[in-house]
Amino acid sequence: xxxxxxxxxxxxxxxxxxxxxxxxxxxxxxxxxxxxxxxxxxxxxxxxxxxxxxxxxxxxxxxxxxxxxxxxxxxxxxxxxxxxxxxxxxxxxxxxxxxxxxxxxxxxxxxxxxxxxxxxxxxxxxxxxxxxxxxxxxxxxxxxxxxxxxxxxxxxxxxxxxxxxxx
Numbered sequence: 001x002x003x004x005x006x007x008x009x010x011x012x013x014x015x016x017x018x019x020x021x022x023x024x025x026x027x028x029x030x031x032x033x034x035x036x037x038x039x040x041x042x043x044x045x046x047x048x049x050x051x052x053x054x055x056x057x058x059x060x061x062x063x064x065x066x067x068x069x070x071x072x073x074x075x076x077x078x079x080x081x082x083x084x085x086x087x088x089x090x091x092x093x094x095x096x097x098x099x100x101x102x103x104x105x106x107x108x109x110x111x112x113x114x115x116x117x118x119x120x121x122x123x124x125x126x127x128x129x130x131x132x133x134x135x136x137x138x139x140x141x142x143x144x145x146x147x148x149x150x151x152x153x154x155x156x157x158x159x160x161x162x163x164x165x166x167x
Contacts (some may be wrong), residue, residue, distance in 0.1 A: 069136060069139075070071065070087060072086070072153065074083065075145050078157055079166065080160070086143055087100075089137045098135050098138050098139045104128050105128070107127050114128070
């Protein structure tokens with residue numbers, strides 16, 4: 001890739017300046033290759049192009065990287081979304097955790113307490129860490145079943161659509 005293939009600084013600044021809070025600042029190309037995106041923690045994927053901006057693109061050592069993704073079946077602008085969401089969070093060494101606010105998803109599909117980093121053994125990490133694509137897929141599978149105060153996300157979505165919950 002040459003510098004001619006990269007967007008200009010003005011293009012990137014325009015994109016950053018135009019984003020609303022909670023709106024993604026960048027998207028992947030049509031392939032949505034999340035593993036490729038995760039493999040570029042020191043780069044910024046520019047909207048719609050799938051092109052990378054070198055880490056020091058800003059000229060001041062500033063790096064922009066995605067370290068968390070929110071996964072929910074509720075509309076993004078609904079007041080209840082953050083409560084009935086899962087978080088896919090970067091945990092280092094190319095690995096991601098799926099979190100529900102109270103626990104960490106295991107490969108067996110159980111929600112376990114996420115122990116302190118200093119107490120995590122290799123076997124625990126192997127059971128609770130995933131590649132990005134797998135973590136997002138697992139979060140999407142489990143998102144409808146998040147239960148808070150006795151209600152699942154699916155039940156809350158039905159109440160929102162029925163006008164019983166405000167949004």
